[in-house]
Structure formats: C-alpha cells, structure tokens
Amino acid sequence: xxxxxxxxxxxxxxxxxxxxxxxxxxxxxxxxxxxxxxxxxxxxxxxxxxxxxxxxxxxxxxxxxxxxxxxxxxxxxxxxxxxxxxxxxxxxxxxxxxxxxxxxxxxxxxxxxxxxxxxxxxxxxxxxxxxxxxxxxxxxxxxxxxxxxxxxxxxxxxx
Amino acid sequence: xxxxxxxxxxxxxxxxxxxxxxxxxxxxxxxxxxxxxxxxxxxxxxxxxxxxxxxxxxxxxxxxxxxxxxxxxxxxxxxxxxxxxxxxxxxxxxxxxxxxxxxxxxxxxxxxxxxxxxxxxxxxxxxxxxxxxxxxxxxxxxxxxxxxxxxxxxxxxxx
Numbered sequence: 001x002x003x004x005x006x007x008x009x010x011x012x013x014x015x016x017x018x019x020x021x022x023x024x025x026x027x028x029x030x031x032x033x034x035x036x037x038x039x040x041x042x043x044x045x046x047x048x049x050x051x052x053x054x055x056x057x058x059x060x061x062x063x064x065x066x067x068x069x070x071x072x073x074x075x076x077x078x079x080x081x082x083x084x085x086x087x088x089x090x091x092x093x094x095x096x097x098x099x100x101x102x103x104x105x106x107x108x109x110x111x112x113x114x115x116x117x118x119x120x121x122x123x124x125x126x127x128x129x130x131x132x133x134x135x136x137x138x139x140x141x142x143x144x145x146x147x148x149x150x151x152x153x154x155x156x157x158x159x
Numbered sequence: 160x161x162x163x164x165x166x167x168x169x170x171x172x173x174x175x176x177x178x179x180x181x182x183x184x185x186x187x188x189x190x191x192x193x194x195x196x197x198x199x200x201x202x203x204x205x206x207x208x209x210x211x212x213x214x215x216x217x218x219x220x221x222x223x224x225x226x227x228x229x230x231x232x233x234x235x236x237x238x239x240x241x242x243x244x245x246x247x248x249x250x251x252x253x254x255x256x257x258x259x260x261x262x263x264x265x266x267x268x269x270x271x272x273x274x275x276x277x278x279x280x281x282x283x284x285x286x287x288x289x290x291x292x293x294x295x296x297x298x299x300x301x302x303x304x305x306x307x308x309x310x311x312x313x314x315x316x317x318x
Contacts, residue, residue, distance in 0.1 A: 003277065007166045010293045014301055039198035039316045118162070134169045142173050146308040153312035157198045 005114040008138060012109060015141050018148045019102055022052070025156050026098070031091035038154045043082040045158045046091055048151050050077035053098045056105060059144060062121050063137050065108040070097050112137070163273040167297060170276075171268060174300050177307045178261055181211070184315050185257070190250035197313045202241040204317045205250055207310050209236035212257045215264060218303060221280050222296050224267040229256050271296070 026049065034045040043051075054073035060066055068074075076085040089097070117138040120129040129135060185208065193204035202210075213232035219225055227233075235244040248256070276297040279288040288294055 003163055003166070006277070006292055007297075010298050010301060013293065014305060018305060042316055118165075133165055134172065136169075139169050142169060146173060146177060146305055149305040149308035150312035153309035154316070157201055157313070 002114065004118060008114045008117050011138055011141055011145070015109075015145050015148075016106075018145055018152065022148060022152045022155065023102075025152065025159065026095070029158055033158050034091045036158055038157045043154070045155060046088060046094065047077065047082035048155050049091075049094050049098060050088065052148060052151055053094065053101050054078050055147060056101050056144065059105065059140055060108070062123055062140050063108065064122050069101060069104060073097070109141075117141075163277065167273045167276050170297055170300055170304070174268075174304045174307075175265075177304055177311065181307060181311045181314065182261075184311065184318065185254065188317055192317050193250045195317055197316045202313070204314060205247060205253065206236065206241035207314050208250075208253050208257060209247065211307060211310055212253060212260050213237050214306060215260050215303065218264065218299055219267070221282055221299050222267065223281050228260060228263060232256070268300075276300075 029045065034049065037044050038048065050073055053070065054077040057068045057070050057073060058078075060068050073089075076088055088094075118133075118136045120126065120135060121137050121140050124132065124135040188204065193208065196203050197207065209232055212229065213236040216227045216229050216232060217237075219227050232248075235247055247253075277292075277295045279285065279294060280296050280299050283291065283294040
C-alpha cells in the first residue's frame with residue numbers, strides 16, 4: 001500500500017470510528033434526554049447534536065464537494081450559543097439531519113482518490129498552500145475528528 | 160516536503176495542539192476545582208488528569224521508547240474507576256507528572272525520523288503488521304489524540 005493511501009485509511013478509519021461512537025450514544029438517548037444539559041448550566045444535548053451537524057456540513061464546501069445541505073443550522077448552532085435562539089429544530093429533525101450528513105460525507109469521501117486528499121482545501125489560497133502544504137483536505141478531516149471527539153466526551157454525560 | 164514528513168507533521172501538529180489546549184484549561188483550574196466532578200456523579204477532574212497521564216505513559220512502551228515513567232498510575236487511573244481507590248496522588252503531584260510526561264514524549268517524538276513512524280508498534284506482531292500496515296506508530300498518536308480530545312471536552316466543564 002502506498003504511504004498516502006495508508007495514511008488516508010488511518011485518518012478515515014478514525015473519523016468513521018468516532019462517528020459510530022457518537023451514533024451509538026445518540027441512539028441510546030431519548031428525545032427527552034437530548035433536552036437535558038450535559039452538565040449544570042452547560043450546553044444541552046440537542047445543541048451539541050445541532051452543532052456537530054452544522055460543523056460537519058461546513059466540510060462540504062471546505063472540501064470542494066459542493067453546497068452545504070443544511071445552511072439554516074449555521075445561525076442557531078455555530079453563530080449563536082445555546083439557549084439564545086427561541087426555536088430550534090426538533091430532536092427528530094436533528095437526528096435525521098445528522099444521519100443524512102454522515103451518509104453524504106461518506107459518499108463524498110469515497111469519491112476521492114488518495115492523492116486528492118493532499119490537495120488544498122478551499123479556505124487556503126494557492127499561494128499559501130505552496131508554503132503550507134499541510135493545509136490540505138485530509139487535515140480538515142483530522143481537525144474535525146478531534147472536534148467530534150471533544151463533544152462526544154460531553155455528549156456521553158447525558159446517559 | 161516529502162510526503163511521509165508531511166503526514167507526520169499533520170498528525171503531530173494536532174497532537175501538540177490538543178496537549179496545549181488541555182494544558183491551558185488545567186493551568187486555569189485550582190487544585191480545589193480539580194477535586195470536583197465534571198458532571199453530577201461522573202469522574203472528578205483529578206481522575207481525568209491521572210487517567211490521561213497514565214494512558215500517555217503507556218505510549219512509551221507501545222512506541223518502543225523504553226519503560227513507563229509512572230507505572231504506579233496504571234492501577235488507580237486505568238484499571239480502577241474513579242472513587243474506588245482510597246488514596247490518589249495529590250493534584251500537585253499529578254500536575255508535575257502530566258507536565259513531565261509531555262516533555263518526555265516530545266523529546267521521544269523528535270528523535271524519530273518520518274519513516275520510522277510507519278514502523279509497527281509493539282502491540283502488533285510482525286506477521287499481522289504485514290497484513291495491517293496501518294497498525295504503525297503514527298496510528299498510536301492518532302488514536303491517543305482523539306482520546307485526549309474526548310476527555311478535554313469533559314475537563315473544560317470544570318471551569
């Protein structure tokens with residue numbers, strides 16, 4: 001196996017393991033549990049779920065895969081803190097968006113050849129990329145994987 | 160930059176970013192705050208700190224760097240759940256161990272050449288490694304980075 005191909009496998013394996021881990025916790029929680037705070041006066045489960053879906057949706061334009069699926073989640077779940085937006089989507093809707101998001105990202109990820117993962121992502125200029133070749137598409141997955149793990153550590157507290 | 164060198168940089172950059180992130184939170188917490196639970200009836204801050212130090216210490220033999228620095232942390236912080244061990248090291252001792260751990264791992268990481276990161280770690284046999292070349296030293300860092308992020312998401316709740 002070529003080293004680029006091997007590294008892409010290592011990174012994507014870890015991404016999917018973290019997504020599955022989050023999914024397992026989510027599937028074990030009721031909609032009522034999602035309305036609870038992860039700790040006193042901290043974010044609610046529903047907010048964490050919406051936030052992760054919105055952040056993962058941002059990966060679509062960043063990886064040059066097209067337009068976001070759920071641009072309406074940006075305002076309530078990235079720009080705004082929890083409990084500052086009067087009406088959020090229901091737990092049922094957010095579960096469906098999260099699930100769709102994972103499905104679409106997996107399809108898009110599968111469409112890339114190993115070497116394409118080392119091309120620049122869309123938030124870095126061609127000039128900067130020459131000096132900073134680590135700012136590639138694979139690095140987006142690396143950073144979003146640790147972001148997902150961070151919030152999974154919180155989400156599991158709802159159990 | 161050669162591709163293995165680039166891959167190693169991407170992974171180690173993320174590791175150090177997560178260690179720094181945890182450090183920033185730790186340095187902002189008092190010893191009293193470390194005695195609190197991250198959420199009601201969950202692990203205490205002190206346990207999370209000891210657990211991460213013990214898990215990172217395990218990386219030393221796994222990466223074939225030598226013997227663990229703090230083998231005495233294995234029993235209370237990996238084998239045992241929180242609140243089951245009568246006497247734990249003090250917050251001051253654990254802060255010092257965590258700091259020493261980061262320093263030693265950074266030295267060891269710097270001693271490896273990029274290609275050496277793609278060699279097998281010590282928990283996989285030479286036979287299995289032929290079939291599963293992703294079970295290399297770099298993968299140990301990848302999985303421990305997401306483990307660290309997971310617990311950092313919990314640790315930050317102590318603030």
